Amino acid sequence: MIRLRYLRFWWDILRTTHARAPVLTGVNLVIEIVALLAGVGMALALRAIANGATAGDTPEALGGAVWAACAATAALVTTRLRDLIGNFLVVDKIGPGWLADRITYEVAAIEGIEHMERGDYLDRIGLLRTSSWELVAGAWTAVRTIFSALRLAVVLSLLGEVSPWLLMLFALAAVPIWCDARARGQLNRAQISTAEQFRLQRHLFELATDVAAAKEIRVSGATDQLLEHQERAWHAVVHERFQARMRSFAWRLLGWSVFTMVFTAALAIVMVQAAEDRSTVGDVVMVITLAASLQPTIQAAVGQLTGTMSAGLHIEPYLWLRDYAAADRARGHGRLQPPQVLRDGIEFKGVSYTYPGTLRPALDDVSILLPAGSVVAIVGEFGSGKSTLIKLLGKFYQPDGGRILVDGTDLADLDTEAWRARTSAAYQDFGRYPHLTFGEAVGLGDLAHLTSPSHVADAIAAADADGIAESLPAGLDTRLGRAFGGVDLSEGQWQKTALARASMRYAPLLFVLDEPTASLDAPSEHAIFTRYMERARHLAAHSGAITVIVSHRFSTLAGADLILVLDKGALIEHGSHRQLLKAPGRYAELYGMQTAAYTSD
């Protein structure tokens, strides 16, 4: 279904295309107009030639020949130019150029990250990653549909001029269009019902060719099983889609057969008229010429209409993103500036959060004060809510119960950009940025000092990453990652790079280290924790900064001022290492288990 909002979207795209490439847009429209005139002009020119020749009227016949030559040339040129200018220049320029930028902006400018983590939203974002070209091409397909309809109307009115009987072809054009819609319905339904198997097949293929799973698959000898699964999934997809294709072929055949039969009958009427001298030979030639062009014209119109009707597949996710981003902006984010220096700290007051689509709260009624200048460690088993707490501190999600206060001001009322500018963080799922050099990948942590050698050097030293810079062939200027011809790093080196990036800001109010040493060896881990404890004290003295460390390794956390123990989203214990060890609780139990494991080693 074509909806009003699709028309508005296409109108927006065409206006933007015109604003960004006025000449190309103009040329593109001229091509469509010339193509329309050339098709009709050819039929009229041939009529003139035939009438001129049979009536011995040489000027008419010659004039017709010149027009026919012009129309043939115009048709040839416009066909070639339509591909070049319409598809390559106009659509490429606006689609992967302007619109892709706009999609990236909308995705990146949304305050939270729910749209990047929630399954159903992620599907739409995933589709948008590759659909900017189709979105713009869809607008031009809609334009071509209008031109095709115009061409059809002109052709039919010329036929009607010869014989009103031929006008019934106009109504008859609905038959192949209707049959085509049925055929499309068959294909769409098959596409949807096999989507899961199709995704499974793609997933298994990626799994089999992905380096991350390569070792496990080889060691477990799971290749054959994987192939068998993949083959089964693909067979199910192919079988159902093939059946749907056959059914859709039958519908299309039916539509065109009915059309061709009635068209042949109409043509016979014109022949009879000509035999009875009620039509000229030129009329017959024109009707045959138009007849020849009618089927491709209707077929093109049907094809374009089909493309236009199924444009929703790409437009819906885009309009959803636009609305989602607009709603996010309209929600009105905080305007208050964060304090220069933290005096009291960050207080959680009955904070709860449940991820959309889930039933159990990931954080459940958490109340605690993280004092200014303190080092706070968060521990707990997998899935206990540690990362969720960190995400709420970064304003990636808003609590759905309770409040987080920064020196008494609700975090929700703080300007998000300003708050994030006073936050430094190394997350466990850190980014890798293969388009950057090592120096830039570190400097990214504080854009204002991206190219400051002293800032970058300090950050690298803080993360104990000097060794990486020294080992790289071009030092700081070495491009990272193999994706773009750079040097690949080990997992630990990537993590140290992320840590260095998080160390770029000199005066954050909040410094988050989420599993900062998960990929590091024991000596590196020890060195880094010692450094970051020192850094935490330095930042605390400077700006009252709070350092929050999430870790599963209890031995590294003894120096923290406050340890929070989470269990299934609830804060079950808190206190210093000593206090918690004295109390016979979860922390003491987990700490005992870890120490025993290391000692027995």
Ligand SMILES: Nc1ncnc2c1ncn2[C@@H]1O[C@H](COP(=O)(O)OP(=O)(O)OP(=O)(O)O)[C@@H](O)[C@H]1O
């Ligand atoms: N994006 C999400 N959507 C839905 N549920 C989520 C999402 N992220 C986390 N959860 C769920 O919320 C709960 C808390 O997850 P969280 O990642 O905060 O735990 P964690 O303590 O950091 O775990 P880990 O130690 O494994 O990193 C878990 O039950 C998890 O399955």
